[in-house]
Amino acid sequence: MFMRPTRYLIQFDPRRIHFEQTDFLVIGSGIAGLFTALKAQNYGQVTCLTKKGITDTNTERAQGGIAVAIDESDSPILHLEDTLKAGAGLCDQAAVEVLVTEGPARVHDLIRLGAQFDHHGDTIVLTREAAHSRPRVVHARDFTGDEIQRTLVRNCREAADIVIKENHFVLDLLTNRAGRCLGALAYDTEKRELVAYIGPITVVATGGLGQLYRNTTNPAIATGDGLAAGYRAGAELMDMEFMQFHPTALAVPHAPRFLISEAVRGEGGILRNSQGKRFMPDYHPAAELAPRDVVARAIWRELADTGQECVFMDVTHLEREWLKKRFPTIFNTCAFYGLxxxxxxxxxAPAAHYMMGGIRTNLDGATNLPGLYACGEAACNGVHGANRLASNSLLDGLVFGHRIVEAVKNEIGKTVPWSREDLIDAAESGYPVRNEPSFDPKELTNQIKDLAWEYAGLIRSAQGLAIARQKLAALASEITGLVLEPDCLEAVNLLLSARLMVEAAARRTESRGAHFRHDYPERDDVNWLKHIILHNCLCSAC
Structure with missing residues (x-):
């Protein structure tokens, strides 16, 4: 049985910490968090917490763009069909309908905020990416995320009713005895003090979990802190077995796994193995434009067959100056490594890229805990199913962040009855804070990454998952105390998230989308057209 974690990450005394009131609390500063904050500031004072700088996000690294049906040859119905097909039977169709129908308005919101996307004259340039039937990806060359991040940051900094708190590591979500979310407990890493933020609405927009793996396209901040905090608080987590591995991350020895965008294949890039053979037509009729899970596993099989460390992206048939203009970030990064x-x-080679699972929400971002909402990669509303369609992630953050505010705008600013006594009992349920941790954070993190990559990565099995489960449990049993340092806190959150992923992956005895079991290699629609829900020490399927 999966072990129940401590209620809080650390022990704390509610009578000795500073409390601040806010009308609307956002945790995270990527597209989901900042767009939600901008929408909410029309109804009250917004506080936005981010554990590092405001631009330290997954959004800032996004290259491809935002998928949206705005061309005359396209339609929301076609976008819906492509999304459902990529999701391998597990998408919530109602959620996808919301995404594709409300998406165009949200992209125009971004444009009104000042985002500059590629145009040809007065027409937005659209590109096609893998598993899309039409060109529908709005982009700013190959630095779309950076353009969006800069636009949102500028608007948030100029907004009188948005307070940005950088270097505030959210340790946990605060709840009263009835299970209502009251806000969050944060650690100010500059002032080195605990601060509790209290308000009627709390939104988790903390992003994903890519740092769970040895090889990832995600930045160092993607350690699953929001998922771990949500689980400890009693929020339901769904689809934790579904981690998307991007097929094409730059595979240079001793270098970070820099993303080679889906758009490169969309513009004609060809994948070749070490013998120079184009191999994707052997695996899927759409070849390089097959869904990400298909391409990633095809590459894995090619590497397994040849014993090589990588395959190759070939764009040498495309004009060099055009490549330099269309993909300046990728072009310059390759040049930095002599390519x-x-x-x-x-x-x-494949690398961990996007978490389809997360805190379970409805179509308005509400969780099972009153007062708690989630959006973006930290949330799971069923829109991505078992495998996210390329360039749907940024759209997800926009659409469902907006819906949260529309659903709660009449609650923003209301007083939430609470007292410090609500927190006293549970506050003793956490790791004691010490001068020295009971473990080496870097060593623990590397052990987790290696276990996840080996046993809960692209290819899984009952035997491997059992090994991972046992070893992760042993690592957890060795933790007896923490220090208030980000690397230590992140390691413990990463460990909990790893155990949740392994638990869900072990339960799903089939292969579907991004979850592949070589001991259950077939999709099983008879038994597994359902979701795995994790709630404290309980696991269920619905």
Whole structure:
């Protein structure tokens, strides 16, 4: 049986910490968090907490763009069909309908805020990416996320009713005895003090979990803190077995796994193995434009067959100056590592990229805990199913962040009855804070990454997951105390998230989307057209 974690990450005395009131609390500063904050500031004072700088996000790294049906040849119905197909039977169709029908308005919101996307004259340029039937991806060359992040940051900093608290590591969500979310407990890493933020609405928009794996396209901040905090508070987590591995991350020895965007294949990039053979037509009729899970596993099989560390992206048939203009970030990064996109084959391999699972929500972002909402990669509303369609993630953050505010706008600013006594009993349920931790954070983190990559990565099995489960439990049993340092706190959150993922992956005895079991290699619609829900020490399927 999966062990129940401590209610709080650390022990604390509610009578000795500073409390601040806010009308609307947002945790996270990526597209989901900042867009939600901008929408909410029309109804009250917004506080936005982020554990590092405001631009330290997954959003800032996004290259491809935002998928939205705005072309005359396209329609929300076609976008819906593509999303459902990629999701391998587990998408919530109502959620997808919301995404594709409300998406165009939210993209125009971004444009009104000042986001500059690629245009040809007065027409927005659209590109096609894998598993899309039409060109529908709005982009700013290959730095779309950076353009969006800068736009949202500028608007938030100019807003009188949005307070940004950088370097505030959210340790936990605060709840009263009835289970209502009251806000969050944060650690100010600059002032080195605990601060509790109390308000009627709390939104978790903390992003994903890519740092669970040895190889990832995600930045260092993606350690699943919001997922772990939500689970400890009693929020339901759903689809935790579904981690998407991007097929094409730059595979240069001793270098970070820099993303080689889906758009490169969308513009004609070809994948070749170490013998120079184009292999994707052997695996899927759409070849390089197959869904990400298909391409990632095809690459894995090619590597397993050849014993090589990478395959190669070939764009040498495309004009060099055009490549430099269309993909400046990728072009310059490749050049930094001695590779010329115009003449060289680019070594690529799969890397952890996006978490389909997360805190379970309805179509308005509400969780099972009153007062708690979630959106973006930290949330799971069923819109991505078992495998996210390329460039739907940024749209997800926009659409469902907006819906949260529309659903709660009449509650923003209301007084929430609470007292410090609500927190006293549970506050003793946490790890004691010490001068020295009971473990080496870097060593623990590396052990977790290696276990996840080996046993809960692209290819899984009952035997491997059992090994991971046992070893992760042993690591957890060795933790007896923490220090208030981000690397230590992140390691413990990562460990809990790893155990949740392994638990869900072990339960799903089939292969579907991003979850592949070589001991259950077939999709099983008879028994597994359902979701795995994790709630404290309980596991269920619905």
């Amino acid at each position: 010329d996109m115009g003449t060289d084959l680019i070594p690529v």
